[in-house]
């Protein structure tokens with residue numbers, strides 16, 4: 134009897150210790166839950182993070198989640214301004230999903246059960262990054278700032294791959310995920326000076342494998358590091374995004390200057406996920422490029438939603454639907470070229486115009502903003518499309534793009550138009566019809582039409598893909614407007630009208646309104 138009582142007391146005592154967890158600051162801590170993963174899946178997940186003390190990492194994530202985001206709660210004024218902007222957003226009726234398993238990384242990872250075990254839902258951090266980024270949740274706030282500085286000043290540059298990114302495909306990877314990885318790898322290789330080489334024995338290498346969800350380490354960690362493209366990740370956005378993490382990129386919505394670009398609508402965010410909207414603690418270098426809502430590193434505007442409502446509200450409302458883009462933006466490409474010092478490789482060569490820069494793979498050619506092409510970016514992008522002259526008379530442009538099949542092509546087919554008004558005028562574009570197989574989805578991930586309305590044609594233009602976008606009028610800042618129709622599923626039909634209007638007409642958006650603040654490193 135006494136023995137039984139002793140055993141029972143021991144068990145109760147053990148349970149109390151377990152439930153209490155780590156309570157360094159006296160607060161109750163929950164024990165980390167790995168979503169609904171099976172024991173084997175947890176084992177696989179932990180193994181994929183073998184460069185990290187996983188228990189320490191997830192304990193820090195739990196402490197971050199426990200903070201409940203009170204520190205990122207918008208001020209009363211911010212909230213009031215946000216509510217006003219929300220009132221004026223179009224009330225899209227979203228199209229049903231084409232793939233049940235695939236959507237933004239956050240949704241895929243929430244379903245897979247890993248979202249809460251990764252930084253901001255899809256990033257693995259090694260121990261030194263845990264110290265640098267989550268330091269205050271591991272060690273307390275005292276020396277966190279010092280560590281953040283160290284992260285930028287010494288760790289950050291060493292976390293690059295140099296000339297070659299070595300990788301190999303684990304047999305666990307599905308054929309689809311392997312094929313899309315190859316497309317994304319070719320994209321990053323052709324757009325930068327980084328060479329990608331398949332090699333399973335290189336000292337530093339990435340193993341592409343099928344884990345739970347989509348995630349990657351940030352930058353080169355050293356040795357073998359894992360990049361997971363699990364079920365729901367076999368799409369270009371996911372592959373290109375995770376490779377960008379492996380190359381060293383963080384998220385657009387965690388840029389230190391993101392408060393100039395978005396307001397986090399904390400009311401709609403799952404309480405345990407609010408911490409994911411903290412800015413990256415490092416003073417990340419954005420190379421003086423504006424916040425681009427069309428960045429491949431920008432999450433969709435319902436990421437970590439508790440109720441289906443929007444979790445990020447753009448401060449520039451016309452760009453609300455750009456969040457969650459399926460294509461790598463020109464500024465993403467330009468920033469990666471800065472990050473790997475590719476631009477410095479061309480000391481002479483082509484004179485690039487319209488915002489293009491010399492292609493480090495052939496300095497006599499340029500990498501051009503979308504809509505532009507030719508050796509120096511002075512031409513319209515080749516293929517489907519036309520250069521059009523706007524006059525004061527209204528003209529109609531009908532665009533048909535895509536094939537009539539339900540094949541979900543990995544990358545977009547595009548039709549590029551350049552609408553030119555006389556030098557001192559502006560261009561007015563009116564969306565008259567969006568028809569065919571309409572896919573009204575966050576980020577216009579299957580199809581849409583983009584209007585580059587500011588004078589900065591490097592910047593992702595305003596994207597439309599919903600029926601209630603019809604009737605929208607856009608007035609450009611300058612006299613040239615690239616209009617790009619893009620499609621990768623079924624067919625799309627767009628009708629727009631355009632005409633030249635006097636320069637006194639108010640522009641929809643000006644380049645100086647694009648959010649950006651200079652880094653204070």
Ligand SMILES: [Zn+2]
Pocket residue numbers: 238255256374378384
């Ligand atoms: Zn990510």
